[in-house]
Amino acid sequence: MENAIHVENLVKKYGNFEAVKGISFDVRKGELFAFLGPNGAGKSTTINILVTVLKPTSGIVYVAGHDVVREKLQVRQRIGVVFQDPSLDSRLTVEDNLKIHGYVYGIYGRELQKRMDEVLDIVELKGVKKRLVKHLSGGMRRRLEIARGLMHTPQVLFLDEPTTGLDPQNRAKIWDYVENIRTTGTTVFFSTHYMDEAEYADRVAIMDHGKILALDTPDALKKGIGGNMIVIGVKKDKTDSVLEKLKQMGFTPHKANDGKIWIPVSDTASTIPQLFSALGDVITEVDIRIPTLNDVFLTLTGRELRDDESSPEKFVPMRFRR
Amino acid sequence: MGLRVAYIVWWRELRRYMLDRGRMIAMFFQPLMFLIVMGYGINSVFPKDLMGFDYMKFLFPGILAMTVFMTAFMGGITVIWDREFGFLKELMVAPVRPTWVVVGRILGSATVATIQGIIFMIIGYFLGIRPDLMMTLKIVATTFALGIMVGGLGIYMGSAMKTTENFMALMNMIVQPMLFLSGAFFPIDNIPNWLKWFVYVNPLTYAVDLMRHITASMIKIETLSMPQIPQNLPPQAMQALKPIMDMLNSLMSTRPNVTHFSMQTDILVMAGFTVVFVLLAGWKFAVSEGV
Numbered sequence: 001m002e003n004a005i006h007v008e009n010l011v012k013k014y015g016n017f018e019a020v021k022g023i024s025f026d027v028r029k030g031e032l033f034a035f036l037g038p039n040g041a042g043k044s045t046t047i048n049i050l051v052t053v054l055k056p057t058s059g060i061v062y063v064a065g066h067d068v069v070r071e072k073l074q075v076r077q078r079i080g081v082v083f084q085d086p087s088l089d090s091r092l093t094v095e096d097n098l099k100i101h102g103y104v105y106g107i108y109g110r111e112l113q114k115r116m117d118e119v120l121d122i123v124e125l126k127g128v129k130k131r132l133v134k135h136l137s138g139g140m141r142r143r144l145e146i147a148r149g150l151m152h153t154p155q156v157l158f159l160d161e162p163t164t165g166l167d168p169q170n171r172a173k174i175w176d177y178v179e180n181i182r183t184t185g186t187t188v189f190f191s192t193h194y195m196d197e198a199e200y201a202d203r204v205a206i207m208d209h210g211k212i213l214a215l216d217t218p219d220a221l222k223k224g225i226g227g228n229m230i231v232i233g234v235k236k237d238k239t240d241s242v243l244e245k246l247k248q249m250g251f252t253p254h255k256a257n258d259g260k261i262w263i264p265v266s267d268t269a270s271t272i273p274q275l276f277s278a279l280g281d282v283i284t285e286v287d288i289r290i291p292t293l294n295d296v297f298l299t300l301t302g303r304e305l306r307d308d309e310s311s312p313e314k315f316v317p318m319r320f321r322r
Numbered sequence: 323m324g325l326r327v328a329y330i331v332w333w334r335e336l337r338r339y340m341l342d343r344g345r346m347i348a349m350f351f352q353p354l355m356f357l358i359v360m361g362y363g364i365n366s367v368f369p370k371d372l373m374g375f376d377y378m379k380f381l382f383p384g385i386l387a388m389t390v391f392m393t394a395f396m397g398g399i400t401v402i403w404d405r406e407f408g409f410l411k412e413l414m415v416a417p418v419r420p421t422w423v424v425v426g427r428i429l430g431s432a433t434v435a436t437i438q439g440i441i442f443m444i445i446g447y448f449l450g451i452r453p454d455l456m457m458t459l460k461i462v463a464t465t466f467a468l469g470i471m472v473g474g475l476g477i478y479m480g481s482a483m484k485t486t487e488n489f490m491a492l493m494n495m496i497v498q499p500m501l502f503l504s505g506a507f508f509p510i511d512n513i514p515n516w517l518k519w520f521v522y523v524n525p526l527t528y529a530v531d532l533m534r535h536i537t538a539s540m541i542k543i544e545t546l547s548m549p550q551i552p553q554n555l556p557p558q559a560m561q562a563l564k565p566i567m568d569m570l571n572s573l574m575s576t577r578p579n580v581t582h583f584s585m586q587t588d589i590l591v592m593a594g595f596t597v598v599f600v601l602l603a604g605w606k607f608a609v610s611e612g613v
């Protein structure tokens with residue numbers, strides 16, 4: 001079976017700056033695929049190339065079976081896009097925006113009305129059909145953009161940070177819709193810098209500084225860093241010496257933003273006594289963590305993924321939890 | 323497919339115009355002020371009979387052309403707005419060629435400008451400027467043609483400019499000189515030659531001239547004819563009257579014409595400018611917005 005997306009050695013340079021440094025990956029048909037990475041990782045750059053609005057510097061990119069450089073129009077007909085930044089005509093109504101989109105993609109007349117109602121249903125915006133977009137809330141606008149991207153029943157839907165800047169309720173809603181959209185067999189490709197959101201994906205590509213550092217299912221990624229995490233708190237002035245000592249013992253410890261030390265371990269039960277006998281009274285607290293994608297990122301880069309924006313974790317609907 | 327894209331882009335321009343009454347009304351302020359102040363003002367200083375035309379009616383086609391020019395040119399700013407507010411991305415990722423988008427945009431600008439022109443003509447009707455039906459149809463056709471020409475220019479400028487501020491600055495910079503050097507306010511027959519060159523390279527000149535051709539019979543005062551000297555006067559009396567007659571004759575002959583070029587010239591030059599501006603718009607829009 002042909003893949004929905006095929007990328008080989010993709011490079012994008014802005015002047016001398018290499019924003020994407022030769023990445024390769026495939027996305028299978030019907031898959032929910034995520035790009036996870038901090039701001040500036042090169043997620044949007046890659047997505048803009050995939051959706052044909054940016055030219056790659058080099059590399060091979062196929063989307064929905066067509067080359068994004070030589071067969072732009074064919075690719076565009078088969079994809080739906082929600083860009084990171086808003087792209088609605090806010091001076092027109094909800095209906096107007098969908099109508100324009102419909103005509104541009106060859107949908108009009110009765111079919112247009114039908115599709116309009118269908119997509120507005122999906123994102124629960126039927127009630128505001130006649131409202132000016134500028135009078136909608138941020139969350140509603142985002143949902144409208146998703147609806148618009150679905151109007152022409154694309155094979156692949158791209159969502160570039162679809163929840164950034166939204167309140168928790170709207171975030172949760174958007175993931176509900178995405179789950180819904182997937183049931184129709186649509187391939188969904190999204191980017192995010194929230195690890196919790198990447199958990200929804202079938203497979204996640206972890207991206208940093210223009211490179212894909214790891215690509216697998218969320219579970220496999222977490223298993224890959226070896227069992228659980230032991231998090232220890234130590235007396236402030238001892239942090240560095242403890243890190244040194246742990247390395248000598250054969251561990252790969254990381255210092256988290258809050259000063260605590262994270263130690264990936266395969267066998268938690270036997271490691272804890274070992275730690276206490278080696279470090280003894282320096283340890284102020286011990287915590288055991290089942291790894292998250294943040295831990296994976298930390299292991300891969302030595303940095304934390306999370307920035308100061310609050311995590312949407314608490315508001316994620318239960319059925320998404322794994 | 324392409325035509326449908328052009329249609330919906332055109333529809334969008336109209337829809338936005340309809341939803342934005344403020345723009346509609348604001349665009350009338352300046353032209354109306356010119357028409358009323360200048361029209362009544364000049365008419366009160368110079369007798370109509372001496373000039374050979376009613377200045378208010380002479381001015382009207384010029385001000386109408388100005389309204390159409392400003393409205394159609396402003397259409398170009400939507401290109402910049404779309405870029406600033408993100409809608410451009412929606413068009414960029416659409417499976418369409420930019421050519422059709424430009425066609426729709428230009429026709430949109432021209433249509434909006436024509437509607438503004440028609441509203442202005444209705445206002446003119448109440449000020450006593452009442453062209454007959456045939457004239458009206460011809461004027462409307464001319465405003466649409468002018469709308470396409472200037473619409474092209476506006477889209478070109480909108481695609482070339484980076485920001486709204488730059489565009490507005492440019493508009494303020496070119497609109498005033500274009501207006502004053504188009505013959506909208508005065509006949510161009512008797513102006514100095516060096517000034518004429520500016521008038522000749524101004525696309526607006528030809529639109530104003532064409533509209534004057536169309537409305538000439540309404541503008542000119544036909545009631546003033548040369549006084550006839552009774553044939554049965556004695557020769558001495560004829561002799562005595564001659565200098566007066568000569569003076570009157572020369573006065574009549576230096577009375578400026580309301581038009582300057584032939585109608586064919588006006589149409590041809592406008593067509594030429596239109597082709598150039600539309601091609602420039604299509605090219606620049608595709609280069610700056612296409613991928």
Ligand SMILES: Nc1ncnc2c1ncn2[C@@H]1O[C@H](COP(=O)(O)OP(=O)(O)O)[C@@H](O)[C@H]1O
Nearest residue numbers: 014017019037038039040041042043044045046
């Ligand atoms: N138009 C541009 N010109 C120059 N540099 C750019 C441009 N767009 C993005 N970049 C740079 O490329 C890198 C990747 O950006 P981006 O793809 O937007 O990352 P992300 O979407 O993951 O936050 C960043 O360092 C950014 O500053």
Ligand SMILES: [Mg+2]
Nearest residue numbers: 043044084161
């Ligand atoms: Mg981004």
